[in-house]
Amino acid sequence: MNPLTPDGGASEAGSPVRAGASSAAPSAPAPSTPLLSATGLKVTFPGRRGAPAARAVDGVDLDIGAGEIVALVGESGCGKTTLARSLLGLVPPTSGTVTFAGQPLSYTSRALKAYRKRAQLVLQDPSGSLNPRHTVYDAVAEGLRIHGYPGDERAAVGEALSRAGLRPPERFFLRYPHELSGGQRQRVVIAGALVLQPELIVADEPVASLDASVRGEILALLLRLRDELGLSALVVTHDLGLAWNIADRVAVMYLGRIVETGTVESVLTSPQHPYTRALLSVLPESEGEPVVLTGEPPDPARIPSGCRFHARCQVLASGEASAVADRCRGEELPVLGGSGARDVACHWVRDGAEVTSGR
Template sequence: MTVTPQSVAAAASVPAAPLLSAEGLEVSFPARRGDAARARAVDGVDLDIRPGEIVALVGESGCGKTTLARSLLGLVPPTAGRVTFAGRPLDYSSRALKAYRKRVQLVLQDPSGSLNPRHTVYDAVAEGLRIHAYAGDEHEAVSTALARAGLRPPERFFLRYPHELSGGQRQRVVIAGALVLEPELIVADEPVASLDASVRGEILALLLRLRAELGLSALVVTHDLGLAWNIADRVAVMYLGRIIETGAVEDVLSSPQHPYTQALLSVLPEAPGDPVVLTGEPPDPSRIPPGCRFHARCHILANGEADRAGVATACRTTDLPLLNGSGASQVACHWAASR
């Protein structure tokens, strides 16, 4: 086969196969006692994460972000749809999940709650190695993980307990505990929400450095669009169990198309104009309204813009198709599609 500049360029332009994919993923739970309906926490989600890519999953509390993340980790089996990793459907047997969780690790929001107060830093980081019967040099693996997480020299932290560390140091220990198994992807659920502003930037810089040095992929679950702007390659905006806007972070956050995304961005300190105040709460996930699931709170519908665009009836009555997980810029909004 002859290699030409054109063939090299064509190969470079082909996106890498997804490392992790959700396809038509649904997760539902029993609703209130006596109610036959089920709460659809995740209601049809396609999402791809490619090798070395950082994807931010954003939205208000209760929109389904954490349930989606837990399902991607194999902690919550889907009601419908499937999760694939490295091209193979996720197997929910105990042995298969144990092997999977060596390759995909979770970093939780609250490092104080993630760390056992009776365990030293060394034991906290070594725990994963012991669960997976690591056959190598445990001391070396723990030292390497702590150093990669920015705790240097690592030996200085071995015998410390969580209460002896700052909040930023505790979060670094949690990250080291995830890194020690050399995963290919981490799922970080609000990784800096409990940290002081002065420490947040350090942890975000650490995650970016780990991606550069290790080729690590990450799904960062957050309600903070400012965080997404600083760390992500791509953003997926979730509302009431579905992804309603997605694309490259610069495209979505510089020129948001969905009214919900516009409202989330409007409250950032640097946002121009007046903030958009959303009225009411998201609907009950066991009673999802017809039409666009955001229409009851939509300022575009309320101020008459949707009516002037001729889509107000569709907003209230016509459901929107699911967005695919390809990463292309997409929006599920009748008004945005009419513009």
């Protein structure tokens, strides 16, 4: 099956059908009532020994609705992990605001502790996320103990493991991480996030370290949790094929900015930004030759003037965008709106170019 066609096919063995293909999936929320919202978010890291500051996140608007899965896509170094951690309060923003359920995020220790009961992080490497000296029971119960859970701890741990697909849960209570498969360890990490009954999870490359045969199972689990619990998710990934299989909306990030956003169908079946087209071109199912990006890799300490992608843009290099070349090199593009309406930060596209190719 081709992840670039709207038939709900999987891009890799065992992957589930697209989220939007299920009639049981809840409808996307109104953009006016996001669960999580970032406005003008910037995260800057000071340079060492006189080096310029790194603008890892350089003005981002992003909304996530209740019961919605948003995929944040981009190559390594684009700022997507820093953005995700800033949304969770793990990296305080240099400027801009984050709101959750309509309330601005406060960065006091007490407020962040309360927030992290409602918004949980799932990391890429389950082996690194789990203490090898802790049993599965202790790993899942850790959040309950930190937050002083007043109820039946054993029942809560068992329910979380069961929801994560580890059944019967009692079978796993006394096992250690080294006794589990990679997929089982990732399920334990997910159970540790679920045990606090959050409204949002942020999954940073949640299947990147797993075998292809296990990835589909974890993606199917995330979809089931969305359908059963109304759970929202931000899935951080470099894999547009994964985005096709799981997301309702896609935000493509390059050098600290969102450069294209929209529904997963609109972005992946009709990519507009040259960067999105380049990312899609390297998927095995794509037609034609892969787009090889030229120029230097992104450097958040040396963001170019104008469109920040222009030095590597295959459309500009080919001469197709000659009519807007001066603007590409010298005129900054506006920050895209956070609601996820179809939008592209590209002078060439905004000047009226039509992109009908799948690449």
